[in-house]
Amino acid sequence: MASEVFNEPANILMVNGAVDRYGFFEGEQFCETNTRKLSESSLNKIRRKELKWQNMLTEWDKWMYYKTDRVRNQCRKGIAPAIRSRVWQYLCGSHRIMQMERGKYQVRFKHIHQICRLSISRKKIHLNII
Structure with missing residues (x-):
């Protein structure tokens, strides 16, 4: 079911602009002319994932200490495209290095x-x- 959502191009609106399914900002020079837009239900599903990840990131230390299995399961379910780069920073620990440096x-x-x-x-x- 999740593979259906991520096998087709996605246009997700963020505060800064449109982002593709990999979390990169879209540009007209890179877009195919016949890309399909996601349905409203698929967009809602992606937005719910994004909100879950944002909530996890606000209390990241608690999630990693007490609920590591749930973080692992959320990763397996998929990371919302718009927040993927930030989640990877937290998963690899580079957010702490950025704070220290x-x-x-x-x-x-x-x-x-x-x-x-x-x-x-x-x-x-x-x-x-x-």
Whole structure:
């Protein structure tokens, strides 16, 4: 039954725009001309899955500690396309790394930018001397 839903192209409306069945934003250049839209009941089923996953993500630590079997079963039933990337972050644990490393990218970017500015100014000084 779940395979029926995910074997055909899906157009799911999100806050940011339309997303295909894999969770990617749709673009006209990638769409086939004869894609079928999902029925209203299929869309409702996908929306219910999305809400279940959103509720699980809000209390992720509790779900993983007490109800691991239910998380596994939900994964087997399928992850809602619109939230799939976020769920995978939680499943592999990268959301914790992102929280621990918050702000470090900006610090490193500023540091590299300063180094580049210094090297450019040194080149200008070198060219002025020659």
